Amino acid sequence: MKLRRSIALIAVGALTLVACGTSGATPSDVTFDVELIEIKGATDGIPAPEPDPSTLSSGYGYKAPGEYDADNPDKWQVATYMFSPAAMTVVEGDEVTFRLFGINGDHHAMTVVGPDGSTVVNSFDMSRGQEKLVTFTADQLGHYKFICSTHAPTMTADLLSVSG
Numbered sequence: 001m002k003l004r005r006s007i008a009l010i011a012v013g014a015l016t017l018v019a020c021g022t023s024g025a026t027p028s029d030v031t032f033d034v035e036l037i038e039i040k041g042a043t044d045g046i047p048a049p050e051p052d053p054s055t056l057s058s059g060y061g062y063k064a065p066g067e068y069d070a071d072n073p074d075k076w077q078v079a080t081y082m083f084s085p086a087a088m089t090v091v092e093g094d095e096v097t098f099r100l101f102g103i104n105g106d107h108h109a110m111t112v113v114g115p116d117g118s119t120v121v122n123s124f125d126m127s128r129g130q131e132k133l134v135t136f137t138a139d140q141l142g143h144y145k146f147i148c149s150t151h152a153p154t155m156t157a158d159l160l161s162v163s164g
């Protein structure tokens, strides 16, 4: 009888731990400073890339040999637009604010898509030198995608919403 009672108490304790989750984090307000940037790399030390990177994404830039540097016909350059940071984590239920700042690129058209594919933040525009605040509640578990359609498909950021 005592053994059965002990087993029952252990089972209840285990179920309680599972039901309460593991991290104990509670939803709060979270702000991420996200910059819209462009990074570039140039060389004349290796052959030019094939295919032309600008055919792979509107987020990739390419200046071919002869186009990049008139004084050096072998030199070429690649570039890409990105969000920095591009990977963020929140607790489900957090009120998330992106404080965006446009550093590179004259124009970006962006949206936020939820884990279920629904639009969480409608498309909005940003220009170089602008700061903009975008706020939404991360009320779904999983990956939110922050997408720039001007430089798709490579200018994206990922916000992972985890269980508290």
Ligand SMILES: [Cu+2]
Pocket: 081, 105, 107, 108, 109, 148, 149, 150, 151, 155
């Ligand atoms: Cu962009």
